[in-house]
Amino acid sequence: MTPLPPENVQDYPRPPALEPVPQRLRVTLGGAVVADSTRAYRVLETHHAPTYYIPPEDITAELIRAPGSSMCEWKGRASYWDVRAGGVTARRAAWSYATPIPTFRPMAGYVAFYAAQMEAAFVGDERVIPQPGGFYGGWVTANLTGRIKGAPGTEWW
Numbered sequence: 001m002t003p004l005p006p007e008n009v010q011d012y013p014r015p016p017a018l019e020p021v022p023q024r025l026r027v028t029l030g031g032a033v034v035a036d037s038t039r040a041y042r043v044l045e046t047h048h049a050p051t052y053y054i055p056p057e058d059i060t061a062e063l064i065r066a067p068g069s070s071m072c073e074w075k076g077r078a079s080y081w082d083v084r085a086g087g088v089t090a091r092r093a094a095w096s097y098a099t100p101i102p103t104f105r106p107m108a109g110y111v112a113f114y115a116a117q118m119e120a121a122f123v124g125d126e127r128v129i130p131q132p133g134g135f136y137g138g139w140v141t142a143n144l145t146g147r148i149k150g151a152p153g154t155e156w157w
Contacts (some may be wrong), residue, residue, distance in 0.1 A: 002124065004143035009047050011146070015074050016045035018104050023124040025052055027061075027113050030086020034061040034118065041107045045074070047149040049131040049138025052123070053096075053110035061085035063111065066092045076100045081111065083118075093117035095137070115139050 004023070021042050027034040037058035042050040066080040081094040096111045097104065114137045115121040116130035123141050131138035133150030140148060147154070 004123065004126065004141055006143050006145065009049065009144055009146040009148050012044040012046045012048065014046040015103075016043050016048075018043055018107060021052060021123075024122075025054060026120075026122040027054075027115075028085075028119045028121075029061065029083060029090060030088030030119065032061070032086030034083060034085045034113065035059045035111070041110060043075070043104070043107075047147060047154075048136060049140045049144060049148050051112050051136075051138050053107045053112050055110050059111055063094065064089075068092075070095075072097075074101070075104045083113065086119075088119075090114075090117040112137055 018041055021040040025037045025040050035054045035058055037054045039055050041053045044050055062084040064082040066082050068080055070078045072078060075097050078095045078097055080092045083090045083093040094111050094113045096109060098109060100108055115128050121128045121139055123139060126141050128139035128141055131140055131148060131150045136150045
């Protein structure tokens with residue numbers, strides 16, 4: 001197992017940056033593979049755990065459009081998805097940007113999963129921990145240092 005290089009979330013840029021992910025990403029739910037990809041992107045933003053976006057071709061779960069949307073000042077309008085795999089349905093457990101702003105256009109249609117609602121999510125061989133709080137969807141790995149927002153009192157930094 002190759003450890004991830006150290007990163008301080010306070011050094012991530014604002015506005016956020018998009019970069020390809022060199023590691024394999026895997027997500028499971030109900031004992032089934034939801035996604036398995038070596039072609040993902042991640043978004044890096046100050047004080048956030050990275051958010052990983054997986055191409056739809058690498059997703060084996062059923063995605064069902066969930067009601068509502070939200071607006072990100074950096075990426076555009078997000079759509080939400082229920083995720084069904086292994087006989088389990090996780091409500092509003094993923095999101096995507098069909099037409100993100102130009103900086104994030106390479107990840108158009110790619111899907112991000114809330115690790116807290118999945119059985120497990122992995123970056124390489126490392127099982128991730130969900131970003132604190134219920135709003136943000138970053139994946140926390142052992143290589144991250146610095147204060148990650150999302151816990152009570154940090155939402156509006």
